[in-house]
Amino acid sequence: MAVHVLLVEDDEALAIMLRYNLEAEGYEVTLAPDGEEADHYLSTREFDLVILDWMLPGVTGIELCRRMRLNPRTRAIPVIMLTARGEETDKVKGLSTGADDYVVKPFSVPEFMARMKAVLRRARPLKVADELTVADIRLERGARRAFRGRREMRLGPTEMRLLEFFMENPGRVFSRGQLLDQVWGHETYVDERAVDVCIGRVRKALTAGGEDNPIRTVRGEGYMLVKPS
Numbered sequence: 001m002a003v004h005v006l007l008v009e010d011d012e013a014l015a016i017m018l019r020y021n022l023e024a025e026g027y028e029v030t031l032a033p034d035g036e037e038a039d040h041y042l043s044t045r046e047f048d049l050v051i052l053d054w055m056l057p058g059v060t061g062i063e064l065c066r067r068m069r070l071n072p073r074t075r076a077i078p079v080i081m082l083t084a085r086g087e088e089t090d091k092v093k094g095l096s097t098g099a100d101d102y103v104v105k106p107f108s109v110p111e112f113m114a115r116m117k118a119v120l121r122r123a124r125p126l127k128v129a130d131e132l133t134v135a136d137i138r139l140e141r142g143a144r145r146a147f148r149g150r151r152e153m154r155l156g157p158t159e160m161r162l163l164e165f166f167m168e169n170p171g172r173v174f175s176r177g178q179l180l181d182q183v184w185g186h187e188t189y190v191d192e193r194a195v196d197v198c199i200g201r202v203r204k205a206l207t208a209g210g211e212d213n214p215i216r217t218v219r220g221e222g223y224m225l226v227k228p229s
Contacts, residue, residue, distance in 0.1 A: 002028040003120060003127050006047045008038040008064070009082065010056055014105075018051065021109055035059025039067065042074050046182065048124050049116070052099070054083035062097050069098035078123040080116060082107075132167040135227045137206070137214070139164055146205075153205040158183065163202050166215065166225035175222040199223055 005022055009015040010033050019029045030045065032038035035056045050068070054061040061081060068074040081099040100119050103112055120128045132139045138147045146153045146163055155163065161183045174182070176192040184190055199215060207213050216224050
């Protein structure tokens with residue numbers, strides 16, 4: 001699954017430049033021009049990283065970061081603060097509020113991307129790993145190939161994304177609505193029954209060699225991937 005980044009920046013030119021570079025690297029980007037819109041996105045969507053300008057109209061970046069750290073739903077999301085304020089006291093304030101890194105404008109894009117990846121490796125290691133492994137299930141991200149033991153599984157693009165999402169979150173239960181948002185995307189409108197069909201295809205691929213079925217149905221809640229015995 002692509003890493004989902006919330007980019008909160010009111011400088012249109014900088015926002016366009018960062019979005020272009022992030023998407024070129026394969027990241028999914030949601031852009032918010034101010035703190036209020038960003039706050040709304042954070043309450044309705046799941047993000048792996050927030051890139052946050054300090055000086056925003058209305059709710060400032062510092063205030064939004066403070067709110068995130070007080071909210072159990074968002075407190076673990078890594079935050080990179082962007083600012084033109086380069087004084088040591090400003091850096092200390094940004095980091096003490098809860099930012100994971102602090103980047104002063106203007107900055108080098110390659111350096112920024114490297115620092116962002118370092119933050120993600122610490123906070124979201126499964127999201128940036130080249131290979132995912134859960135027991136005898138292995139998924140190669142770059143090659144878009146999945147294996148059960150030595151057997152390669154035949155999976156379509158959606159089935160591959162679904163398996164990848166489960167492997168990033170083993171042991172967690174997800175509703176059909178959550179799976180639709182995370183695998184199909186927020187802007188895609190499909191019936192929740194599409195989840196059941198896709199789950200069935202992934203299960204068939206996982207058990208084609210007579211193996212145990214690791215995707216469990218949790219009645220009234222959704223689906224989860226358990227580590228095969």
